[in-house]
Amino acid sequence: MHISEGILSAPVLLAGAGGAIAGLALGLRRMEPEAIPKTALLTAAFFIASLIHVPVGPSSSHLVLNGLLGILLGWTAFPAIFTGLILQAALFQFGGLTTLGVNTLNIALPGVLAGLAVRPLLRTDSPAIAAASATFAGGGAIVLSGAMTAASLALSGDSFLMAGRLIFLAHIPVAALEGVISALVLTFLLRVRPEIVPRPGRRTGPAPRTLHCALWCGLAVLLSLSGRADAHRVNIFAWYDGTQIRGEGYFAGGQPAMNAPVEVYGPSGAKAFEVTTDSEGLFACRPETPGEYRLVLKAGPGHAAETTVAAGDAGSGTAAGIHLPSPPRGDGKNDRAAGDDLERLLDRKLDPIRTELMKIARRDEGVHARDVAAGLGYIAGLVGLAMYMASRDRRRRPGQKDPQR
Amino acid sequence: MTCERFATGASPLHGADPRVKLLVAASFSLAIALLSHIEAQALALLGGAGLAASARLSPLELARRLGVVNVFVLALWAILPWTTTGATAAQLGALHITREGLALSLAVTLKCNAIVLANMALLSTSTVFSLAHALAHLGCPPKLVQLFFFSWRYLHVLEEEYAAMSKTVRARGFVPRTDLHTYRTYAHLFGTLLIKSYDRGERVYKAMLCRGFTGTFWLLSHFHLHRKDLVLAAAASLFISAVAGLDVLGPWR
Numbered sequence: 001m002h003i004s005e006g007i008l009s010a011p012v013l014l015a016g017a018g019g020a021i022a023g024l025a026l027g028l029r030r031m032e033p034e035a036i037p038k039t040a041l042l043t044a045a046f047f048i049a050s051l052i053h054v055p056v057g058p059s060s061s062h063l064v065l066n067g068l069l070g071i072l073l074g075w076t077a078f079p080a081i082f083t084g085l086i087l088q089a090a091l092f093q094f095g096g097l098t099t100l101g102v103n104t105l106n107i108a109l110p111g112v113l114a115g116l117a118v119r120p121l122l123r124t125d126s127p128a129i130a131a132a133s134a135t136f137a138g139g140g141a142i143v144l145s146g147a148m149t150a151a152s153l154a155l156s157g158d159s160f161l162m163a164g165r166l167i168f169l170a171h172i173p174v175a176a177l178e179g180v181i182s183a184l185v186l187t188f189l190l191r192v193r194p195e196i197v198p199r200p201g202r203r204t205g206p207a208p209r210t211l212h213c214a215l216w217c218g219l220a221v222l223l224s225l226s227g228r229a230d231a232h233r234v235n236i237f238a239w240y241d242g243t244q245i246r247g248e249g250y251f252a253g254g255q256p257a258m259n260a261p262v263e264v265y266g267p268s269g270a271k272a273f274e275v276t277t278d279s280e281g282l283f284a285c286r287p288e289t290p291g292e293y294r295l296v297l298k299a300g301p302g303h304a305a306e307t308t309v310a311a312g313d314a315g316s317g318t319a320a321g322i323h324l325p326s327p328p329r330g331d332g333k334n335d336r337a338a339g340d341d342l343e344r345l346l347d348r349k350l351d352p353i354r355t356e357l358m359k360i361a362r363r364d365e366g367v368h369a370r371d372v373a374a375g376l377g378y379i380a381g382l383v384g385l386a387m388y389m390a391s392r393d394r395r396r397r398p399g400q401k402d403p404q405r
Numbered sequence: 406m407t408c409e410r411f412a413t414g415a416s417p418l419h420g421a422d423p424r425v426k427l428l429v430a431a432s433f434s435l436a437i438a439l440l441s442h443i444e445a446q447a448l449a450l451l452g453g454a455g456l457a458a459s460a461r462l463s464p465l466e467l468a469r470r471l472g473v474v475n476v477f478v479l480a481l482w483a484i485l486p487w488t489t490t491g492a493t494a495a496q497l498g499a500l501h502i503t504r505e506g507l508a509l510s511l512a513v514t515l516k517c518n519a520i521v522l523a524n525m526a527l528l529s530t531s532t533v534f535s536l537a538h539a540l541a542h543l544g545c546p547p548k549l550v551q552l553f554f555f556s557w558r559y560l561h562v563l564e565e566e567y568a569a570m571s572k573t574v575r576a577r578g579f580v581p582r583t584d585l586h587t588y589r590t591y592a593h594l595f596g597t598l599l600i601k602s603y604d605r606g607e608r609v610y611k612a613m614l615c616r617g618f619t620g621t622f623w624l625l626s627h628f629h630l631h632r633k634d635l636v637l638a639a640a641a642s643l644f645i646s647a648v649a650g651l652d653v654l655g656p657w658r
Contacts, residue, residue: 002477004474004477004478004517005434005437005438005482005516005517005520005521006437006438006512006513006515006516006517006519007513007517008438010439013438014497024549028546028548028549031548031552033548033620034610036548036551036555036610037551037555037606037607037609037610037613038554038603038606038607038610039552040554040555040556040559040601041555041559041563041603041605041606041609042549042558042599042602042603042606043552043556043564044555044556044560044563044596044602045563045595045599045602047556047597048563048564048598051564052567052591052595054587054588054591055582055587056583056647057580057583063591063595065595066619068449070601079548079549079552082549083549083552083553083556084556085535086553087553087556087557087560089524090524090528090529090533090536091409091529091533092470092473093470093473093474093521093524093525094473094474096434096520096521097430097431097434097435097520098434098438099438100518137626143611154478154630158489158538159488159489159490159505159506160475160485161488162484162488163481163484163488163610166484176589180585181588181591181592181595184588184589184592184593184596185592185593185595185596185599188592188593188596188599189596189599191594191599192600193603194605196599196600197500198449205535234490247633250490251490255491255505256654257490258491258492259492259493270544284651299490344418345436350500380425
């Protein structure tokens with residue numbers, strides 16, 4: 001759940017901080033001065049919940065209950081969770097200062113979304129519906145938190161993709177536990193002190209809230225989807241130079257894929273060769289029959305890339321969508337020697353161009369993940385700004401006093 | 406809860422202005438978190454250790470807290486070396502341990518420990534109340550500072566209430582297991598705690614109104630910058646720029 005210091009990249013930290021600030025601004029605006037002590041006491045209670053370890057089979061899990069907090073506090077859950085995280089960072093060194101924004105966003109936003117989504121369902125007095133909606137909110141908030149945590153890791157670097165996946169999977173049993181506990185707590189509260197639970201049936205003006213909800217839902221979906229945006233991490237680039245299939249394997253950052261096996265499948269679909277890339281990621285093989293060859297580069301578990309090359313047909317060297325000029329060949333037997341000379345000459349001339357093209361292809365792919373993160377940061381910032389404006393306009397209604405004064 | 410174990414002491418860092426310490430801790434954390442070269446990260450860890458040494462923290466408690474943090478780091482060591490793509494450094498069955506993965510794990514370890522050491526030396530040597538006070542002076546939104554202040558003020562009260570309640574349940578023979586009865590008991594304990602805290606929040610607010618509260622927390626005491634605070638700030642900015650400079654302009658570029 002918590003991401004510690006020193007792992008996330010700058011764009012992810014920035015996007016997290018932007019989103020957290022937007023949520024905090026909205027939450028603080030929603031919190032009337034007379035509600036501050038009450039909110040603080042609930043914050044303290046939820047902090048204590050995070051110290052309670054509940055047994056789950058042979059192990060135990062501490063409570064988060066961000067979905068329940070979302071039901072009880074709405075957007076004010078943002079400042080409440082932020083406060084809890086500062087206390088944890090300052091007191092126990094869990095999380096940290098730089099990751100405060102990301103962690104706040106990853107825990108508070110799912111809680112608020114899940115809480116606000118089920119609030120309309122609490123209008124009825126049926127305990128079954130209350131229990132079901134609390135289960136949904138409590139479990140859903142944890143699943144979404146897990147997805148956002150995994151996405152924050154995956155966006156920080158390809159290396160964290162697997163760690164992110166494992167962390168997401170670890171959230172699933174916790175989500176089940178949280179769903180059950182949230183439902184039990186909420187039905188208890190509704191039975192003993194129903195006035196603690198906000199019931200929107202008695203409130204006015206839910207329309208803009210649904211709008212915000214939709215906006216944030218969109219953002220959350222984007223965040224959780226973007227984890228898959230950079231799944232193609234290793235690339236293969238190959239061409240046919242008239243006699244040989246030559247190529248290069250490299251990672252999204254541009255480093256060569258060294259000592260990686262390349263499987264070459266012939267036109268019939270059967271495996272024709274297996275070659276290994278050298279220390280520069282280069283490889284070559286000599287196809288016997290003309291036709292379409294499929295090349296698969298394997299660089300570790302789950303990291304594979306493939307491409308196809310047409311061999312035996314001069315002038316059709318294609319690689320990764322870039323058409324490289326192949327040296328023309330003489331077709332008459334008498335021109336053979338002259339043709340070979342020309343070929344060698346052209347090879348020499350064309351090599352720098354080929355290198356240049358490959359550099360360009362690599363640069364495009366290296367930028368990709370960072371672009372996604374930066375784009376998400378912009379989206380978070382813009383949505384935050386829009387929400388800030390919207391909440392400010394509503395605050396200016398006549399007859400309402402400025403809480404700051 | 407004994408959370409503020411480092412807050413009392415006579416070291417130069419204990420006496421420093423909490424505003425300066427907060428700013429130094431924030432900029433140190435941010436700068437270290439973004440370092441990308443192992444040499445600069447190692448230097449940062451030295452800096453963090455130096456800060457922790459000058460704060461004269463109790464070594465036992467320091468080790469305990471570092472141990473907790475490094476449990477997370479160890480989890481990364483278990484995952485990253487074989488999930489990172491790169492040159493194979495060793496092979497364990499079907500798993501390729503890559504050089505890049507090992508380097509990444511080492512980088513995270515260095516950065517994480519550097520930041521945690523610095524934060525313990527800078528933040529944990531102040532009481533939470535003086536940190537809240539410093540946040541207010543640094544222009545943090547007043548509502549957030551009040552929320553922070555009240556949460557900390559009543560955390561211990563609620564903790565005692567929870568401890569008393571769980572003692573009561575245990576006195577009646579409750580043993581935690583993986584079953585619905587256990588979960589219901591915990592849920593009811595926590596629900597009762599929520600109700601108690603809700604009621605206490607209302608009482609606190611009413612008591613504040615009785616004492617003339619109008620929504621503003623007046624800052625009555627003010628911090629004063631002394632020469633040693635300026636020295637701390639200057640030394641910290643020098644160190645941070647040195648580490649960042651080494652990272653950006655170092656000889657390996």
